[in-house]
Each structure stands twice: as C-alpha cells, then as structure tokens.
Amino acid sequence: MRSIWETRHFHRPPDLVVVGAGIVGLFTALFYKRANPHHHVVILERGPFPSGASVKNAGFACFGSPSELLADETKEGTDAMLTRVENRWKGLLELRAELGDVAIGFEPTGGHEIYGAHDPLYTHVAERFDALNAALRPIFGRSVFEWDDTAVAHFGLHPGHHLVKTDLEGPLDSGALMSTLLRKVQAAGVLFRPNCSVVGLEDLPSGVQVKINGGEVLRAANVVLCTNGYARQLFPELPVEPARGQVLKTAPIPGLKLRGTFHYDEGFFYFRDHDGGVLLGGGRNLDVAGETTWEDATTEPIQNALEDLLRTVILPGTSFQVVHRWSGIMGMGPSKSPIVERRSERVVVAVRLGGMGVALGIRVARQAAELVGL
Numbered sequence: 001m002r003s004i005w006e007t008r009h010f011h012r013p014p015d016l017v018v019v020g021a022g023i024v025g026l027f028t029a030l031f032y033k034r035a036n037p038h039h040h041v042v043i044l045e046r047g048p049f050p051s052g053a054s055v056k057n058a059g060f061a062c063f064g065s066p067s068e069l070l071a072d073e074t075k076e077g078t079d080a081m082l083t084r085v086e087n088r089w090k091g092l093l094e095l096r097a098e099l100g101d102v103a104i105g106f107e108p109t110g111g112h113e114i115y116g117a118h119d120p121l122y123t124h125v126a127e128r129f130d131a132l133n134a135a136l137r138p139i140f141g142r143s144v145f146e147w148d149d150t151a152v153a154h155f156g157l158h159p160g161h162h163l164v165k166t167d168l169e170g171p172l173d174s175g176a177l178m179s180t181l182l183r184k185v186q187a188a189g190v191l192f193r194p195n196c197s198v199v200g201l202e203d204l205p206s207g208v209q210v211k212i213n214g215g216e217v218l219r220a221a222n223v224v225l226c227t228n229g230y231a232r233q234l235f236p237e238l239p240v241e242p243a244r245g246q247v248l249k250t251a252p253i254p255g256l257k258l259r260g261t262f263h264y265d266e267g268f269f270y271f272r273d274h275d276g277g278v279l280l281g282g283g284r285n286l287d288v289a290g291e292t293t294w295e296d297a298t299t300e301p302i303q304n305a306l307e308d309l310l311r312t313v314i315l316p317g318t319s320f321q322v323v324h325r326w327s328g329i330m331g332m333g334p335s336k337s338p339i340v341e342r343r344s345e346r347v348v349v350a351v352r353l354g355g356m357g358v359a360l361g362i363r364v365a366r367q368a369a370e371l372v373g374l
C-alpha cells in the first residue's frame with residue numbers, strides 16, 4: 001500500500017547501491033553522486049551507524065614508518081613500495097582538502113617510529129636509512145625522515161630507545177572524520193539506510209538483485225561492495241582475511257609528554273596521545289590465528305601485552321588507568337594492495353584496505369566510482 005510519494009522518492013530503484021558505510025563506501029557514493037546528480041544512490045549499512053574499521057581505528061594519518069616501508073620493499077620491490085607511499089601521501093592530502101583539517105581533527109604533531117637500544121631492526125633501518133630517504137624524495141620533494149634520539153626523553157619514553165620522526169604525519173579524530181563525511185554524503189543527496197545487512201547479490205540481465213535481511217529486495221542498476229574485512233561473507237572466493245585489531249585508551253595523565261603518532265616493533269604496536277591520555281593498539285602478531293576473526297572482542301593476553309608496553313616503554317614510572325577497550329576488523333590478504341575490481345558486469349568490489357584505509361580510502365573510492373561509471 002505505497003503512496004506515489006513513497007514510490008517515487010524512497011522506493012525508486014537505485015542506479016547505484018553501495019554496500020557498507022565505511023570511509024570507502026561513503027566516498028564512493030559521494031564521487032558517483034557528484035558525477036551523476038540525477039541518479040538515485042543508496043548506501044546500505046549493516047549497523048545503526050558506520051560500524052567497521054573506519055570508526056574503530058587509531059586515527060593515524062600516516063604513509064608508512066621506515067621499518068614498514070623497508071619490509072614492503074624487501075617483499076614487493078622498490079617500485080611497488082614507492083607507488084603505495086605516493087598513493088597514501090596523495091590520499092592524505094586529498095582527504096584533508098576534501099573535508100578540512102579542523103573537521104577531521106587532524107593534528108600536525110608528527111609521526112614517529114621507535115626502536116629498542118639493541119633491536120636488530122634499528123641496525124637494519126639505520127643501514128638503509130639514507131637510501132630510503134633518497135628514494136622518497138621525488139614523491140615529497142624534500143627529505144622525509146630524520147633521526148632524533150633526544151626526543152625519546154622529550155616524549156617521556158623509556159630511555160635508550162632510538163627515534164625517527166617525520167613532520168608530515170599526525171593523528172586525527174576518526175569519529176569526526178566519519179560523521180563529517182556522512183553529513184556531506186547525505187547533503188549531496190545520497191540515501192543512507194542503516195540497519196540494512198545485505199545477505200545476497202544476484203546478477204540479472206538488467207540489474208542486480210540486492211537482498212536485505214528481513215526479506216526486502218532492491219533492484220539496482222549497479223552495486224559497489226565496500227565491506228572490507230567482511231567481504232568474504234558475500235564473496236567467499238575473495239582473498240580477504242578478517243584481521244582483528246585491539247585497542248585501549250587510558251584516562252588523562254597529568255603532565256603527559258607524548259605528542260603525535262608512534263610505531264613500535266615493526267608496526268605491530270602503535271600509540272598516540274588523545275584527550276590527554278594514551279591510545280594504544282596492536283599485538284595481533286601474538287595470536288594471528290585467534291585474531292583472524294569477524295568477532296568484535298578483546299582478549300586478555302593481548303590487552304595484557306598492551307598494558308605491559310605502557311608500563312615498560314610508553315609510560316615508564318607513571319601510573320595510568322585504562323578506561324576504554326575496543327576492537328575492529330580489518331581486511332588483509334596475500335598482498336597489501338586493496339582489491340578494486342569488477343566482479344561481474346554490474347558489481348564492483350573495493351575492499352581489503354589493511355591498516356591503511358585512512359590514507360588510501362578516498363583514492364580507492366575514486367577508483368571504484370570510476371569503474372562503475374563516474
């Protein structure tokens with residue numbers, strides 16, 4: 001018993017359905033709608049709000065620490081490593097230009113990597129440091145990383161560590177980013193439908209049948225799947241493993257010296273200041289099998305390891321109280337590169353952003369929107 005108004009405005013068959021309202025899904029819908037203002041674009045999101053990694057992450061606006069980039073170079077070669085750095089750097093610049101530094105809470109307080117005094121990783125990075133900086137220079141037009149061991153005391157970290165810094169990175173507020181982006185997408189005329197879990201996609205000769213939990217079925221001209229770590233729930237053959245990341249946050253610490261974003265232990269741990277306290281995540285490497293899961297949860301061994309790192313490296317001799325713990329699901333696979341490809345005539349997937357979605361999300365979305373027909 002639908003009225004003509006409902007039929008015309010709310011039940012009009014969508015020209016594009018985007019599945020998943022993370023940073024990739026929202027930007028995909030925005031770019032497509034901008035290019036096709038008269039098309040009906042609908043985002044179907046499983047949660048009551050965006051609920052994936054984009055609202056669970058640590059908010060590092062980063063393009064890669066020296067040890068991460070050197071590991072990528074060893075695994076994939078220099079060109080692949082440099083291409084991804086360039087994408088991440090340009091992605092960050094585009095993100096900041098599109099939404100504005102104030103709206104996303106970007107703080108230009110710098111990115112850092114620390115190494116233990118006798119850590120072989122330190123020797124490895126030190127040996128290849130100048131060559132890495134030289135290789136990065138054409139992308140940034142200047143030197144990127146510099147050593148600054150004196151900053152270890154300045155930030156209150158355990159003495160004896162070595163530290164590399166860059167002034168080109170910094171933390172942002174992922175909640176502010178995502179709510180600003182969601183408002184922008186809705187203002188552009190995209191229909192955001194929360195609490196709609198897509199349970200099936202079927203290609204038809206003239207469109208795609210999109211089945212939603214509860215029995216509703218939409219007929220869309222095109223679909224872009226932006227479900228990242230959950231991609232295999234709809235396309236089991238995609239090489240995307242769920243990868244849980246756990247995080248904790250302390251209460252404000254009087255006199256906290258830490259400022260900026262920090263990577264530690266090959267990037268397996270990452271921490272930053274937030275609201276006068278420390279936000280710390282990582283430790284997936286301690287239980288890779290257990291953390292390969294779609295279940296949002298924290299576990300005692302990993303949370304204990306995070307607290308241990310606070311006590312021994314980040315806040316030595318300072319008492320702290322953990323007031324918040326959470327987890328989020330990333331999408332990872334045999335390659336670090338995201339998958340942006342057409343799965344059928346009318347279905348595109350844009351998934352597997354790894355731990356780089358803040359920087360890469362906007363560019364992956366542009367690519368997906370172009371594939372579907374900007």
Ligand SMILES: Cc1cc2nc3c(=O)[nH]c(=O)nc-3n(C[C@H](O)[C@H](O)[C@H](O)COP(=O)(O)OP(=O)(O)OC[C@H]3O[C@@H](n4cnc5c(N)ncnc54)[C@H](O)[C@@H]3O)c2cc1C
Binds near residue numbers: 023
């Ligand atoms: C703990 C943690 C820390 C991180 N830290 C950083 C960081 O500091 N910097 C950085 O660059 N990256 C970081 N990342 C990675 C980054 O958050 C992701 O790469 C990025 O958010 C991925 O965005 P996305 O849009 O692809 O996916 P998501 O944000 O995961 O969005 C996917 C959406 O799809 C929805 N969905 C899933 N299945 C369905 C379905 N069947 N129907 C409808 N909707 C569905 C989900 O609810 C979700 O909202 C971190 C990730 C985690 C988990």
